[in-house]
Amino acid sequence: MTLPVIVTPPGAEWPLPKExxxxxxxxxxxxxxxxxxxxxxxxxxxxxxxxxxRTLIVCWDSDLLAFAKSAAxxxxxxxxxxxxxxxxxxxxxxxxxxxxxxxxxxxxREAQVEVIIFKAADGSSFCGIDGIPVPSSVHIDxxxxxxxxxxTND
Amino acid sequence: MSANMRTLDSxxxxxxxxxxxxxxxxxxxxxxxPMFVSMPAFRFHVPEGLGHPDAFYSRAMTxxxxxxxxxxxxxxxxxxxxxxxxxLAWDADVVGVLNTSPGKLESLLFVTPxxxxxxxxxxxxxxxxxxxxxxLEDDSECVVMVTEDGQEHSGYFMETPKRVRRGKLxxxxxxxxxxxxxDS
Numbered sequence: 163m164t165l166p167v168i169v170t171p172p173g174a175e176w177p178l179p180k181e182x183x184x185x186x187x188x189x190x191x192x193x194x195x196x197x198x199x200x201x202x203x204x205x206x207x208x209x210x211x212x213x214x215x216r217t218l219i220v221c222w223d224s225d226l227l228a229f230a231k232s233a234a235x236x237x238x239x240x241x242x243x244x245x246x247x248x249x250x251x252x253x254x255x256x257x258x259x260x261x262x263x264x265x266x267x268x269x270x271r272e273a274q275v276e277v278i279i280f281k282a283a284d285g286s287s288f289c290g291i292d293g294i295p296v297p298s299s300v301h302i303d304x305x306x307x308x309x310x311x312x313x314t315n316d
Numbered sequence: 317m318s319a320n321m322r323t324l325d326s327x328x329x330x331x332x333x334x335x336x337x338x339x340x341x342x343x344x345x346x347x348x349x350p351m352f353v354s355m356p357a358f359r360f361h362v363p364e365g366l367g368h369p370d371a372f373y374s375r376a377m378t379x380x381x382x383x384x385x386x387x388x389x390x391x392x393x394x395x396x397x398x399x400x401x402x403x404l405a406w407d408a409d410v411v412g413v414l415n416t417s418p419g420k421l422e423s424l425l426f427v428t429p430x431x432x433x434x435x436x437x438x439x440x441x442x443x444x445x446x447x448x449x450x451x452l453e454d455d456s457e458c459v460v461m462v463t464e465d466g467q468e469h470s471g472y473f474m475e476t477p478k479r480v481r482r483g484k485l486x487x488x489x490x491x492x493x494x495x496x497x498x499d500s
Contacts, residue, residue: 167360168377168403172370176351176405190352192409193377195401202427204438215436217379219352219403225375241437245387245425247399254399255492256423257389259440310435 166197166221166291197221199246199293201262205229207237215240223278223291227265230307239309244280246293260284265307272299278306350383350405377403382436384428384474386410390419407459407470414446414487421487426461428474441469446486452479459486 174192178184201220207229210216220226229237242262248255260282268277268289277300279289287296296302358374367373379385386404390413391397399422404410414421424443429436445462449470460480461469470477 167362167373167375168354169367170352170354170372170374171368184353187372188354189380190354190377191405192413193352193403195403202438204436217382217438218376219379220376222375240435243427243438243440245440247389247401253397254389254391254422256489257387257401257425257442259425 164197164292166200168193168195168200168219168221170194195221197291198249199244199291201226202241202243202245203229203239204241205237205239207235209235221291223280223289227267227278227306230265239307242309244282244288244293260286260288263309264305265309266302267304267306268296268300268302270297270300272297350379350381350385352377352403352405353380379405382429383472384426387423387425387427388413388421389423390417391422392419407461407474411446411448411459411486421489424461424487424489426469426474428469441474442489443469444489446488448483448486449477449480450483451477452481 170190170193174190175187176189176191177186178189201218201223203218203220203226204215205218206213206215218229220229226242229235230239242265244260244262246258246260248258261284262280263283264281266279266281268279269275270277277289277296279287279296279300279302280293281287288294289296289300354372354374354377358376360373360375362373383405384407386407386409388402388404388410389399390402391399400419402413404413410424424446425440426443427438427440430439431437441463443461444464447460447462449458449460450456451458451470458470458477458480460477460482461474463469468477468480469475470480
């Protein structure tokens, strides 16, 4: 189990002139992901001042779902990728990128908890902040979001 | 969790950080380098004593520009198999980490924007070699990344450079970690 957060070490800050409007300590040229995976979302929303799509790097699946379901934001996901540290026989081996095409809601009947399921363009599905295979005890319920398949990886 | 969701929702609703406005200003000022932007509402509170006192822990970040950025995984020289994953905004920092890290390069991706019609999207490519190089167009130093198809990439958008001369090989991704990781 890893901690799904991004940490910005003190020496990695990119200080900007005050007139650019960013508070001190909010802009960085390097960050470290402590978790085993993260999402890269390209999205527009009614609440963004610019119509241009904005990129969000999100560690928690529940945050991503909250953005997508927010009535106030009316967020539209244009592309969604999932970057994960691949584990082979318990050993971390490189990075895998999956293009997400659908987000589903479900319930784990054994654990009695809601589950967010991600369906990838290669047909695989996973869930949870560590991107584990969907357990057989999960009942998939409803489609939460569908994402275009324009993003590519090779 | 629901309280956190509301906070995150409200910060994006209130648009406290006008990224596109910043970018326009930064471009006018000749400072359009990409960067990661953290927000107070994204903060992940780490109990005192558990985290670095001067580090900022967050659940999410945004990007200030649509320039290329990098995901670097490094295996640390520890008894346990620990791989650290870094997000980097500048190619020069990728070289800096590779030159100074005690760990071994495990995997390197670059993520670059591509526009199809009116739609912007990201393209992610696995890098197998990183080179110091010279851009022969203006005789400037640059970083060249070679993807698995042998294609060279360089610059703000990791485009195919017109004329570069490779210099020193900075790093090579081990073949063992390049197997079986693609999904499309």
